[in-house]
Amino acid sequence: MVAHRAANLHPLARTGPSRLHHPHHRHPAAPSRAGPSTGRPPACQLGQHEPRSLGLSRPDQRAGSIAGLAGSAHPRPQPMMPVLGPGLWQGLARFVVVHTAWDAGKHFLATWHAWRTDAHRPGHLVYVAFSPLPCLPPAADPTDTGPAAALTAQLHQAWPALCPGLQVLHFEQGAVQLWLMLGPLASSLSQLQASAHALLLVPSAALEPQRLYGACARLAAPGAVALTPDSPAARQGLQTAGFVLGAAGSLLKAQRPAPQAPGFRPLPPAPRGRRPAQRHRHAVVIGAGLAGASAARALAAQGLAVTVLEQAPQAAQQASGNVAGLFHSVVHAQDGAHALLLRAAALWAAPHYAALLNAGALGEVGGLLRGLLEGHEDAPKAHPSPPDITELRALLHTLGLPPEHVQALEAPQASSVAGLPLPFAAWLFGQAGWMNPPSVVRAWLAQPGVQLRTNSTVDALRWDEQRQQWQALSVQGQTVAEADIMVVASAHSSARLLAPWTDAADWPLETTRGQVTQLSAAQCERWGVPRPRLPLASGAYALSLPPQLGGGLLCGATKQWDDADPQVRNSDHQHNLQQLQSLTGWCPPGNDMGDTLQGRVGWRLATQDRLPLVGPVAALSELQGLRQLEQPRHVPRVPGLYTLTALGARGLTVAPLLGEVLAAWVTGAPMPLPTKILDTIDAARFVSRARRQP
Ligand SMILES: Cc1cc2nc3c(=O)[nH]c(=O)nc-3n(C[C@H](O)[C@H](O)[C@H](O)COP(=O)(O)OP(=O)(O)OC[C@H]3O[C@@H](n4cnc5c(N)ncnc54)[C@H](O)[C@@H]3O)c2cc1C
Structure with a gap:
């Protein structure tokens, strides 16, 4: 693990990171021996018993x-x-x-x-x-x-x-x-x-x-x-x-009467597959990246046995294989779906990752500076005139965001926090930082109840009506694993696997290639590359790596649409170094550096609305003839078939929370997102949108 960096922070920043905590403090006094859930408490006749028979007592007695x-x-x-x-x-x-x-x-x-x-x-x-x-x-x-x-x-x-x-x-x-x-x-x-x-x-x-x-x-x-x-x-x-x-x-x-009791009124019927079934014992998750591992961890924490199928010899070899990535909230005046989701996700992720550091994951939950730069996220450049910090602080006040979560800093303050002169004002996010995704995935897959099976490529899915099981099939058509719950979290192959059952072939998905550049500690020394105390971000990012990850600095990343080239490219290194210059003011010494640099290529999967896809998928075969489909909550689902995918460039921020959301869909646990955000990330939302805009 890498220690928190709160001690290095500017006093302005201290309230944020230093308040982060390890959320799991104590073991229960005795192990739970709860039996399987019936989903409801035992019935009792009201008005005929003393409070104790209701399971109630006065606070001071207990x-x-x-x-x-x-x-x-x-x-x-x-x-x-x-x-x-x-x-x-x-x-x-x-x-x-x-x-x-x-x-x-x-x-x-x-x-x-x-x-x-x-x-x-x-x-x-x-x-x-x-x-x-x-x-x-x-x-x-x-x-x-x-x-x-x-x-x-x-x-x-x-x-x-x-x-x-x-x-x-x-x-x-x-x-x-x-x-x-x-x-x-x-x-x-x-x-x-x-x-x-x-x-x-x-x-x-x-x-x-x-x-x-x-x-x-x-x-x-x-x-x-x-x-x-x-x-x-x-x-x-x-x-x-x-x-x-x-x-x-x-x-x-x-x-409220129990189902068999007189006077019981069922809830209004929900579309098929939207309500969790009473009991699930086993789930299969396809894909061992951030999405699949988070879903597996959350499902296992709810008591399911989970088998994770991964095509590669190890977990986290694709998009989730970078040496480091950032997680953080955002501020937006409209406080729309993205801002609400990313804030909720960052609030969930920060204490979760802080706890994970004690479980062997690598990273830092010590805050992050996001530059108030102008232009497309792929090519940040300084504002022609500095942003009005007073206005930005007023915005934070209006949004009710406390300084522990985010502060607006002028360039000198931001420079002081970063430990190097920055050419821009910045948001300072307290509940933010960076993590090493492979170590996060490993920690999640180590959750009791999760079994990882590598070298297990899934080529198709089949529903066995007789056995009431979802089956994951190999290229040879053999059953690799089966369960009553199937979660497809295999990023770029998710739509293909789901297409026979749902509208996945019509999902507006985009793939972008990204290359990061890693400068070694010696290269940073030789070329005088400044190493910020906190990660810097603004579309592009730069973060100092600890010795366990080779020291030096990671910067990037490029963003190229529909580019399948797996080779690390010199031109992309040059692009990343230019971005590093925008962020830190540092001037690369010359064009010949690229040959000596390390890098890694990966592909992000995103929807055009930049929001992930989570939950039970729409039942394509049941949509015909249905009049009311304008809201995702109206859409019937394929029972037992779920997805968690299209995390875009925000996998580290959203995966911890979305794993819980997925598990809540499956088990009926309370949903850790408000309905209005849930609808915007619902896997069935494109069915509703198509109905609203024929
Ligand atoms: C260059 C770059 C920089 C990034 N930086 C950041 C950052 O700073 N912060 C951030 O939050 N996010 C960042 N991201 C995005 C983040 O990495 C992704 O959002 C996240 O890793 C996606 O996780 P995933 O599990 O959906 O996909 P993946 O990690 O790709 O996992 C999918 C898994 O499914 C497996 N699989 C696929 N098909 C099958 C099959 N048929 N059968 C079995 N297994 C299968 C794959 O082998 C893979 O292991 C970055 C991405 C890139 C490319």
Whole structure:
């Protein structure tokens, strides 16, 4: 691993990188012995039992001093919610709580404490909380030295600078996740896709009761319990949402009936293949690059056995084989789909990669400078007049982005952070850095439950109706592997493999050749090449490599459309050195350098809209005659057939999050992206677009 570089940073930068944390702090107190998920909690009759039989107890009975913790950025009276406990999560593999407020973490901590002290707890606890404004964890009580205080300390240590949208904090090696949704409650709630087993509903002036309670109809798993202060509006709202109401009291308890129980109302039918099936045991993933390895890791973390088939003798030999690549967020005034996706992805990636450094991956999560340069990304050149930093800072303020995430620096400040004179102003991204992709892929494939099979070329896919299995076939037509879930993450061959089943032949895909240039430490020394403290980017990039990766500097990359030449070209080295000059002001000594330089060629696969393709693929055979296809959510899918591909030039940034998105599609785990972003990366989006623009 390569250590963080926070110590080298300009003081302006310190708040960012130094706050990055190792997200997985502690092992659970005892191993989980949860049985297979039924997807719903056990049924119970409301109004006939004491709270304990619902799996509920008072916070102070279960969590020691947790109930006494205080402190919130926006303190306001919160209803006392009972702690959720074993009676609710018995038999579940994953327990999901939706809490429509943030009570400074008190209820989350109590639930976490109850979870970790139950030997039969579910394997995963996902707690989703909402806050309209940046919020704080509970204040630590220095006099408390019990286990509850240790959890509070972990929450404090993990607490990030919050950006608008979703931020996920991982504990217990990822088994416990706190999802903080920052933004207006109405839009955050409507953008959440989850199947919750407990809903803690706190009435808010920001949301009409019918929308608050109406959301439960969509978010509640069969058998889920809702808790809310008792009121006529709550009773009416929950009843309309299909819940059975409990007895009157200060806190209303209601339950969505289980499927066999009287009064059960199923959710409105979804197009075929869009809902996760109840149980999956085995997945085959084709391709062992960043996309396939991330999908495999996330699926295995959800309990599936995963076989990864890779045509090459080793993983990460194609686009994911470069010595280093950058990951970072972007800033855009419109804050559109790209910006939202890349920000969400960078927020997910930074703590994930920081943890991966401890698992043997190489890289640095120490920030990145993105030059405010003009022109096409393939040919950056300095602005004729420097950008107005005051305006840029105002933009960051408007977007609600904290300095730990991004700052706008004038050229002198940026130079000071980079440790060399820069001819441009720059964004300084804190939750950013560089990684060595092959080591990332290796670390992901090392996840228990993942089996890599190299030298395994997949030539076609077959659905075996009798066995209800997807089969990956070799060139000879033999079954290489089979499973109920098939994930195609093989970049340039993805469309060909999927074309018999979906609209992949019509996907607007582009292939661009890219060549990077690697200067050795000796060459940097000889030619006086400046080595920035932080990676520099602006279309082109330059980053200093650590001794484990040969020292020196990596720069590039070229971008050539429909160019299949695998040879490293001198002319491309010259191009990369010119870009290095634009970024650092350094002048290459002469044209004859190219012969002595090292480089590598790869090909990026992207869609024309520059957004990846993720999820179950559209069922081509079922589209005919369907009237309503304008939104991806209307499109029927091929059950069990998924893709994760077209990561473009952003594979390192998006792969960690998109692996989780893919796993959420397969397993029904809460979706770590809001619906509006999910739709823009949906593998079926081109079917909808074609329908909207015939
Ligand atoms: C020059 C260059 C510089 C880049 N720099 C950056 C950067 O700085 N930051 C960043 O985020 N991204 C960068 N990228 C993009 C990034 O590398 C890609 O987005 C990412 O690697 C794509 O991962 P993938 O898994 O989709 O594809 P790949 O890494 O190509 O993986 C696909 C895998 O599938 C296997 N496969 C294919 N067909 C079959 C088959 N039929 N059967 C079995 N296996 C098969 C392949 O062998 C391969 O291992 C760069 C790309 C290039 C080319």
